[in-house]
Amino acid sequence: MYLHRLELRAIGPYPGLVTIDFAALAASGVFLLEGPTGAGKSTIIDAVVFALYGGLAGEGSTHDRLHSQHADPGVEPFVELVFETGAGVYRVRRTPQYDRPKQRGTGTVRQQASAQLFRLAHPADAVGEPVSSRIPEIGLEVTRAIGLDRAQFLQTVVLPQGEFARFLRSPGEDRRKLLQSLFGTQVYDRTADELAARRREVQAEVEAADARVRDALSRFAQAAGVDDPDEGTVPATVEVLRAAAAETAAQRADAVAALDRARAHEQDVVARLTARTRRAALLDRRRALDDGAARIAAARDRLAVADRAARVTTSADGLDAARTRAAEASGAAADLRRRTGVPDSADLGSRRAELLACAAAVRHLVAVETSLDTRRRALADALDRAEQLAARVAELDAALEARPAERAALVEQARTAAAAAGDGEAARAEVDRLRRLLADLGSRDAATAAVTRAEQVVADRRVRAEERLRTEQTLRARRIAGLAGELGAALAPGDRCPVCGSADHPDVAVPQADHPDAATVDAAAAETRAAEAALADAAAALAVDRAELERLRAAVGDTDAGTLAEQTAAATAREEAAHAAAVRVAEVERLRTAHDEATRALEREHNTVQAGHAVLLATSAADAERLDQDASAVADAVTRAGALAARPWTDDGAGQDRPAPASLRAAVQELDTLVTRAEAVIAADDRAATAAHAVTERTAEVARVLAEQDFDSLGAARAAVLTAEETAALRAEVTVADRERAVVEAGLAEPAVVAAADDTEEPLALDAARAALAAAVEQADVATRAAVSATDRVESATRCAGDLARAVRARDDTSARSRAVVRLADVANGVAAVNPTGITLGTYVLMRRFEDVVAAANDRLRGMLGGRFTLETSDEREAGSRARRTGLALAVHDHTTDTRRAPGSLSGGETFTVSLCLALGLADVVQAEAGGVSLGTLFVDEGFGTLDPETLDDVIGQLARLTAGGRQVGIVSHVEELKQRIPERIAVRRTPEGGSRVTTTV
Structure with a gap:
C-alpha cells in the first residue's frame, strides 16, 4: 500500500489547506517528518489513519481533536487521501463531526460526519469512479483493498518505538498478552479452555457412570438377597437363583396336579348324588301327569269348538253393525233434503257446477265494489x-x-369592497419588513458592542498564549542545557551511564540550582495548551459575532429610527x-x-x-x-x-224464488250458500248408498262362514261360544300340563340322569372326598407361594444383572472416550503429568510466531551495532519472574563476550536499536500473517536521539534496505542530525496566530 497525496483543512492545529505529496517525498525512499513537540506531527499520522479507517492512531484519542480550533467555524474540515494497493488506486475523502454556525440566527448546529470513496484510473485522476458514500461500506472496502484492519495497520505502518522498548524489557507474560493481541491467537487459548471444559464434562460423565454401576450393583444385592456382591459373582448368583426357582416350580406342579385329582373326585361324587336325586323327582312328576291326561284332552277339544264358533259370531256381529249404519245414513239423507228444500228429482251436480262458475266469475269484483x-x-x-x-x-x-x-346589487357591493381590500397583502408585507428593520436596527448596536468586547478578549488571550509559549520554550531550553546535570544526579555508584554505557563516573555533572525538572516543563506545556484552547474559543466567538454584525449592517443600511417609525405607522x-x-x-x-x-x-x-x-x-x-x-x-x-x-232447484218449478240481492257481496254469499247445500245433500246420498252395499256384502259373508265352520245355524254357533274367563281357564290348564311334560321328558333324557339309572354303588363317601380336597388346596397354596417368590427373585435379579452389565459397558465406553479428551486437554493446558514443558497451546503457537519475529529482527540487527548482538528465545522463566513458564522469554546474546544478557542491561541507544529491529521484524511477520500484504509506506516514530552517529548510520542504512523493495519510509523525529542526513522532509512549525504550518522539502 503506497500513499500518493494527502490534503487536509481545518484539522487539528492546521486552520488552512495543507497538501503533502508523499510520492515526491519518497522518491529517494526515506523522508523525515520533523518539528517541535506539540506542533502537529502526530496530527498528520492521525489524518492518514482517519482518512482510511475513520479513526485516529493514538489510543484513547477522540474525534474532538480533529476539528481545528484555529480555523473559522464556518470552514468545513476534511481529509482527502490518494493511495494505491494491488486492488487499484483510490481517493478517500472524510469530514469529521463538527459544530458549525447556523445559517439563520445565532448559535451552532451539529454537522454529521461524511465520507466518499472513488476508484481512480491513475494517481493524478481528478474525477474517478464513485464507489460508495456510506461510511460502513467505505470501511469494509478500504479494509478489503489494503488487506489490513486498523489494528494491523497501526502495528505495521506506524511503528511506535516506545511500545517496543517496553516490549523488549517486559516479562514473558506481558509479552504474551501483546503478541496475542497482534496475532489474534486467542482462538488457541479458547481451544484450550474448551478442551478443559470438555475434560471436566467427560470426568463428570465417568463419575456418573461409576455411580450408575454402584447403584445397579446395590439394586442387584437387594433383588438377589445377598450381602456385598461384586461384579464377578453376579452371574453365579443368578444361576443359583434360577436352580432354586426351577426346583420350587417342579414342587408347585406336583401339588397342583394332586389338587386337580382331588377336585375331580369331589366333583364326581357330588354329581352322582345330584343325578340320583333328580331322577327320582322326575319319575314322580311323570306319574302325576299320566293320571290327568284324560282331563287335559277334553279341555283341548272344548277349546277347538269354541274357536270355530267365534269365527262365525264375528261375521254375524259385522252384519248387524252394517244394517244399523245403512238405516242411519238413509234417514239422515231424507232429513237433510227436507231441511234444505231440495227435492229428490233435482239435478244437483249440474246446478252446483253452474253456481261455482258464476261465483268465480264475479268474486273479484267484490273488492272493487267496496x-x-x-x-x-x-x-x-x-x-x-x-x-x-x-x-x-x-x-x-x-x-x-x-x-x-x-x-x-349585491355583486356591485362586493366588487367595490374587493377593490379596497386588494392592497392588504402589500401593506402587511411592508409592515413586517419595517418591523424587522426596527429589530435589526436595535440589534446592530448590541452586535457592535459584542464585537468590540470579543476583539479585546482575543487580544488578551493571544498575549497570554504567547507568554505561556515563550515560558515553555525557555524552560525546555534550560532543561536541555542542564540535561547532563540531571542525568548525573540520577546516577548511583555502579550504574551504567545512559549515554556512554560505562560504569565508571570520574566527573559527574551537577544540575544548576534553577534547573527545571520534567514536571515543571509539563506544567508549562499544559498551561500553553490551555491558553491556546482559550484563544481558539475566543477566536471562534469573535468570528461568529463579526458575521452577525455584517449581516445586520447589510440588512439595515443607513436608515434611521424616525423614518422607520413614520413608514411603519402609514403601512x-x-x-x-x-x-x-x-x-x-x-x-x-x-x-x-x-x-x-x-x-x-x-x-x-x-x-x-x-x-x-x-x-x-x-x-x-x-x-x-x-x-x-x-x-x-x-x-x-x-x-x-x-x-x-x-232460480228454483228443478225445471218443474220446485223451489222458492228469492228477492234481488242488495249488493254484489250479498249475491256472492247467496251463491256460496247454495253451493254448500248442494254439496251436503250429494254427500248424504253417497253415504246412504255405501251403507246399503255394505249390508249386502256382510250377509253373503255370514252364510259362507257357517258352511266353512260346520255349523247348521247361527244360533248353534252362538251356543258353542265360551266366555273369556272360561277360555282362559281351559287354555291355562292345557298349557301347564304340556310345559310340565316337556320339562320332565327333557330331564329324564339328560346324560347324568340316564347314567344314574345304572349307578348301583352304595354308599358314596362325600365327606371323605371334601376333606381330601381341602388338604390338596393347602399343599398347592404353599407350593405356589414358594414358586412365585423364587421366580420373582430370579426375574428381579436377572433384570438387575442386565442393568448392571449395561452400566458396566457404558462406564467402559465412557472411560475409553474420555482418555483421549483428558490427555489432549492436559497437553493443551500444560499439565505437568503429560506435558513436562508446562507450555500451553496458545503459548506454543505464540512461541512459533515469536521465533519468526526474532529471526526477522536478527536479520536486521546483524547489520547494526557492529553485529555485536543477536536475540534469542527461551522457554525458561525470566529472572525474578514468579509466573509460570510462558515459552516467550527473551535474551540478548553478546557475541563480544559470548554471554547472554537480559534485555534490561542494554544502554539507551542499544535499546532503541534492538527495539527498532524487533519492531520491524514484528511488522514483517504481521504483514505476512495478513496474507502477504505489500506495505509501500512506513512511519517510524521517535527514539533516534539516543543513538550515536555511527549507530545512527547503521539504523539509517537498515531503513534504506527497506526502501530497496520500493517502500517509502517516513521517520518521525526532531533530532537535528537527521535533518542533515535526510534531505526530503516535512517540517511542522507553530505560527504566531496559534496554529501550525507545514513546509515540504523535496
Missing part, C-alpha cells in the same frame, strides 16, 4: 289539490322575476383599512351566496309544484274513467248473480 266510495272521495280531493298547486305556481313565477335585480393604517374592506367583502359574499341558494330553492320548488300539478290533472282524469268502468262492471255482476240465486 272501494268505489273511497275512490270517489279521493278523486274529489285530487281536484281540489290541483287548484291549490296552480295558485302556488303563479306565486313562484312572480317571486323569481324579482331575484336578478337583487343579486346585481399599519393601510393594513387596517384593507382588513376592514376584506371583512366587508366576506360579508357581502356571504349575502350573495345566501341569495343564490334561496333563488335555486325557489326554482326547485317552482319546478316541483308545476310538475306535480300536471301529474295530478292527468291522474285525476284517468281515475275518473276507471271509476266509471268499475261501477258498470259491478252492476252487471249483481244482476247476473241475483238472477242465478233466485
Whole structure:
C-alpha cells in the first residue's frame, strides 16, 4: 500500500489547506517528518489513519481533536487521501463531526460526519469512479483493498518505538498478552479452555457412570438377597437363583396336579348324588301327569269348538253393525233434503257446477265494489289539490322575476369592497419588513458592542498564549542545557551511564540550582495548551459575532429610527383599512351566496309544484274513467248473480224464488250458500248408498262362514261360544300340563340322569372326598407361594444383572472416550503429568510466531551495532519472574563476550536499536500473517536521539534496505542530525496566530 497525496483543512492545529505529496517525498525512499513537540506531527499520522479507517492512531484519542480550533467555524474540515494497493488506486475523502454556525440566527448546529470513496484510473485522476458514500461500506472496502484492519495497520505502518522498548524489557507474560493481541491467537487459548471444559464434562460423565454401576450393583444385592456382591459373582448368583426357582416350580406342579385329582373326585361324587336325586323327582312328576291326561284332552277339544264358533259370531256381529249404519245414513239423507228444500228429482251436480262458475266469475269484483266510495272521495280531493298547486305556481313565477335585480346589487357591493381590500397583502408585507428593520436596527448596536468586547478578549488571550509559549520554550531550553546535570544526579555508584554505557563516573555533572525538572516543563506545556484552547474559543466567538454584525449592517443600511417609525405607522393604517374592506367583502359574499341558494330553492320548488300539478290533472282524469268502468262492471255482476240465486232447484218449478240481492257481496254469499247445500245433500246420498252395499256384502259373508265352520245355524254357533274367563281357564290348564311334560321328558333324557339309572354303588363317601380336597388346596397354596417368590427373585435379579452389565459397558465406553479428551486437554493446558514443558497451546503457537519475529529482527540487527548482538528465545522463566513458564522469554546474546544478557542491561541507544529491529521484524511477520500484504509506506516514530552517529548510520542504512523493495519510509523525529542526513522532509512549525504550518522539502 503506497500513499500518493494527502490534503487536509481545518484539522487539528492546521486552520488552512495543507497538501503533502508523499510520492515526491519518497522518491529517494526515506523522508523525515520533523518539528517541535506539540506542533502537529502526530496530527498528520492521525489524518492518514482517519482518512482510511475513520479513526485516529493514538489510543484513547477522540474525534474532538480533529476539528481545528484555529480555523473559522464556518470552514468545513476534511481529509482527502490518494493511495494505491494491488486492488487499484483510490481517493478517500472524510469530514469529521463538527459544530458549525447556523445559517439563520445565532448559535451552532451539529454537522454529521461524511465520507466518499472513488476508484481512480491513475494517481493524478481528478474525477474517478464513485464507489460508495456510506461510511460502513467505505470501511469494509478500504479494509478489503489494503488487506489490513486498523489494528494491523497501526502495528505495521506506524511503528511506535516506545511500545517496543517496553516490549523488549517486559516479562514473558506481558509479552504474551501483546503478541496475542497482534496475532489474534486467542482462538488457541479458547481451544484450550474448551478442551478443559470438555475434560471436566467427560470426568463428570465417568463419575456418573461409576455411580450408575454402584447403584445397579446395590439394586442387584437387594433383588438377589445377598450381602456385598461384586461384579464377578453376579452371574453365579443368578444361576443359583434360577436352580432354586426351577426346583420350587417342579414342587408347585406336583401339588397342583394332586389338587386337580382331588377336585375331580369331589366333583364326581357330588354329581352322582345330584343325578340320583333328580331322577327320582322326575319319575314322580311323570306319574302325576299320566293320571290327568284324560282331563287335559277334553279341555283341548272344548277349546277347538269354541274357536270355530267365534269365527262365525264375528261375521254375524259385522252384519248387524252394517244394517244399523245403512238405516242411519238413509234417514239422515231424507232429513237433510227436507231441511234444505231440495227435492229428490233435482239435478244437483249440474246446478252446483253452474253456481261455482258464476261465483268465480264475479268474486273479484267484490273488492272493487267496496272501494268505489273511497275512490270517489279521493278523486274529489285530487281536484281540489290541483287548484291549490296552480295558485302556488303563479306565486313562484312572480317571486323569481324579482331575484336578478337583487343579486346585481349585491355583486356591485362586493366588487367595490374587493377593490379596497386588494392592497392588504402589500401593506402587511411592508409592515413586517419595517418591523424587522426596527429589530435589526436595535440589534446592530448590541452586535457592535459584542464585537468590540470579543476583539479585546482575543487580544488578551493571544498575549497570554504567547507568554505561556515563550515560558515553555525557555524552560525546555534550560532543561536541555542542564540535561547532563540531571542525568548525573540520577546516577548511583555502579550504574551504567545512559549515554556512554560505562560504569565508571570520574566527573559527574551537577544540575544548576534553577534547573527545571520534567514536571515543571509539563506544567508549562499544559498551561500553553490551555491558553491556546482559550484563544481558539475566543477566536471562534469573535468570528461568529463579526458575521452577525455584517449581516445586520447589510440588512439595515443607513436608515434611521424616525423614518422607520413614520413608514411603519402609514403601512399599519393601510393594513387596517384593507382588513376592514376584506371583512366587508366576506360579508357581502356571504349575502350573495345566501341569495343564490334561496333563488335555486325557489326554482326547485317552482319546478316541483308545476310538475306535480300536471301529474295530478292527468291522474285525476284517468281515475275518473276507471271509476266509471268499475261501477258498470259491478252492476252487471249483481244482476247476473241475483238472477242465478233466485232460480228454483228443478225445471218443474220446485223451489222458492228469492228477492234481488242488495249488493254484489250479498249475491256472492247467496251463491256460496247454495253451493254448500248442494254439496251436503250429494254427500248424504253417497253415504246412504255405501251403507246399503255394505249390508249386502256382510250377509253373503255370514252364510259362507257357517258352511266353512260346520255349523247348521247361527244360533248353534252362538251356543258353542265360551266366555273369556272360561277360555282362559281351559287354555291355562292345557298349557301347564304340556310345559310340565316337556320339562320332565327333557330331564329324564339328560346324560347324568340316564347314567344314574345304572349307578348301583352304595354308599358314596362325600365327606371323605371334601376333606381330601381341602388338604390338596393347602399343599398347592404353599407350593405356589414358594414358586412365585423364587421366580420373582430370579426375574428381579436377572433384570438387575442386565442393568448392571449395561452400566458396566457404558462406564467402559465412557472411560475409553474420555482418555483421549483428558490427555489432549492436559497437553493443551500444560499439565505437568503429560506435558513436562508446562507450555500451553496458545503459548506454543505464540512461541512459533515469536521465533519468526526474532529471526526477522536478527536479520536486521546483524547489520547494526557492529553485529555485536543477536536475540534469542527461551522457554525458561525470566529472572525474578514468579509466573509460570510462558515459552516467550527473551535474551540478548553478546557475541563480544559470548554471554547472554537480559534485555534490561542494554544502554539507551542499544535499546532503541534492538527495539527498532524487533519492531520491524514484528511488522514483517504481521504483514505476512495478513496474507502477504505489500506495505509501500512506513512511519517510524521517535527514539533516534539516543543513538550515536555511527549507530545512527547503521539504523539509517537498515531503513534504506527497506526502501530497496520500493517502500517509502517516513521517520518521525526532531533530532537535528537527521535533518542533515535526510534531505526530503516535512517540517511542522507553530505560527504566531496559534496554529501550525507545514513546509515540504523535496
